[in-house]
Amino acid sequence: MIRGKVFYRGEFIEAGIEVDGGRIKKIGKLVKGKEVRGVILPAGIDVHVHLRDFDEAHKETIETGTMAAKYGGICLVVDQPNTRPVVDSEKVYFERMEKAKSDVHVDYTLNLALTNSNFGEIAGILEKIRSRYFVPAVGEVFIQHSNDNLQIRYETLRLAISNLKNVLLTIHAEDPAYVDTGFPNFRFRKKEAEVFAVQKCLTISNFHFCHISTRDAAERICNSDSTFEVTPHHLLLSTDDYRRLGYAVNVNPPLRSRDEAEWLLKHFHMADILASDHAPHTLEDKKSGAPGFPGVETMYPIFVHLAAMRIIRFGDLVEKIASNPARIFGFRGYGEIRVGNYANFAVFDLKNVRKIRAEDLHSRCDWTPYEGFNAVFPDKVYLKGTDVLEVAEPTGEVLGAEFQNYKKSF
Numbered sequence: 001m002i003r004g005k006v007f008y009r010g011e012f013i014e015a016g017i018e019v020d021g022g023r024i025k026k027i028g029k030l031v032k033g034k035e036v037r038g039v040i041l042p043a044g045i046d047v048h049v050h051l052r053d054f055d056e057a058h059k060e061t062i063e064t065g066t067m068a069a070k071y072g073g074i075c076l077v078v079d080q081p082n083t084r085p086v087v088d089s090e091k092v093y094f095e096r097m098e099k100a101k102s103d104v105h106v107d108y109t110l111n112l113a114l115t116n117s118n119f120g121e122i123a124g125i126l127e128k129i130r131s132r133y134f135v136p137a138v139g140e141v142f143i144q145h146s147n148d149n150l151q152i153r154y155e156t157l158r159l160a161i162s163n164l165k166n167v168l169l170t171i172h173a174e175d176p177a178y179v180d181t182g183f184p185n186f187r188f189r190k191k192e193a194e195v196f197a198v199q200k201c202l203t204i205s206n207f208h209f210c211h212i213s214t215r216d217a218a219e220r221i222c223n224s225d226s227t228f229e230v231t232p233h234h235l236l237l238s239t240d241d242y243r244r245l246g247y248a249v250n251v252n253p254p255l256r257s258r259d260e261a262e263w264l265l266k267h268f269h270m271a272d273i274l275a276s277d278h279a280p281h282t283l284e285d286k287k288s289g290a291p292g293f294p295g296v297e298t299m300y301p302i303f304v305h306l307a308a309m310r311i312i313r314f315g316d317l318v319e320k321i322a323s324n325p326a327r328i329f330g331f332r333g334y335g336e337i338r339v340g341n342y343a344n345f346a347v348f349d350l351k352n353v354r355k356i357r358a359e360d361l362h363s364r365c366d367w368t369p370y371e372g373f374n375a376v377f378p379d380k381v382y383l384k385g386t387d388v389l390e391v392a393e394p395t396g397e398v399l400g401a402e403f404q405n406y407k408k409s410f
């Protein structure tokens with residue numbers, strides 16, 4: 001089908017890829033195909049997006065969010081349940097999945113919320129949902145959140161996980177004892193909030209930690225069996241960007257100092273996953289201090305550019321944006337260009353460096369904290385063998401119960 005410089009088994013090889021029935025049938029130096037310029041990388045998996053919709057459709061919808069994902073070279077997203085309504089029951093889960101079925105431009109899954117109200121029934125809810133769909137994780141579990149119902153106590157977490165078998169728990173680790181309200185939020189949400197929450201959670205169980213923003217927390221997790229993700233904004237932006245971003249600067253966890261961000265970027269290899277924490281809010285909402293940055297469309301393009309500049313290694317990028325998310329969350333058939341897997345890959349012409357402009361992006365929220373950053377956007381994005389940049393309609397799928405077999409034991 002196509003030929004070029006393919007990232008295969010940890011290195012680039014000149015090869016062709018043959019596809020049959022949406023899956024990779026053959027990869028080889030003599031396999032014929034249409035020659036493409038640039039590199040062929042596995043399409044990304046973004047395990048942390050907030051696609052809003054329903055009562056917050058003015059910020060983003062499942063349709064616009066997955067459209068943004070496909071233009072950013074992402075083939076699968078994991079949506080977070082802190083929506084309105086919150087995805088804390090099988091009823092809300094099924095409603096959202098029904099909507100997603102007709103709306104998604106890339107493949108889609110949804111986490112289940114764990115709250116102080118549903119923790120007693122969480123195992124039963126999970127079982128009901130699993131009869132129809134693949135639930136990648138319970139989470140993002142908030143140790144600190146502005147909505148009281150979403151903020152969970154450590155004791156509740158401990159009780160809930162004693163009933164939860166065979167499911168990954170993803171944690172937003174910020175301890176309320178170190179969090180105050182105020183603007184800009186980086187002056188009020190202390191580093192200690194993250195470090196203390198991580199430390200405390202590690203005494204309870206193993207988890208996947210979302211958006212780690214401090215060296216101290218990253219090192220503690222690396223000394224345990226847990227895993228963690230980093231975001232583009234905690235590696236590339238810092239409190240210095242307050243001057244540029246102004247009222248839009250708030251994000252949870254907040255931006256940290258330049259030193260902290262530089263350390264995280266330099267130690268990118270230590271993270272398990274790169275995820276965007278795509279959290280779209282309109283500029284109007286940002287003016288009132290709403291925390292969160294859009295990022296699903298810009299993550300892979302910015303990082304491909306960083307890899308082309310040799311600031312990070314392609315091997316690390318592919319591992320953290322594709323193969324590790326597939327392994328840690330159990331997405332069989334995703335994450336690597338190899339025979340038998342879905343034909344999900346993205347073609348990036350490394351010479352085609354563009355400045356990011358919000359007006360060129362597809363999120364409904366209409367702004368980006370990366371305005372003017374250099375990036376290499378994909379020229380082609382194959383989802384199960386079809387270049388979805390050539391297709392206007394939503395052709396993604398929601399992940400069904402058949403993925404359930406897997407589990408890393410937590």
Ligand code: NCD
Pocket residue numbers: 050082145172250251252253277279280291292293
């Ligand atoms: C998240 C959002 O907007 O859903 N925002 C963010 O800054 N990461 C929620 C949250 O984590 O507070």
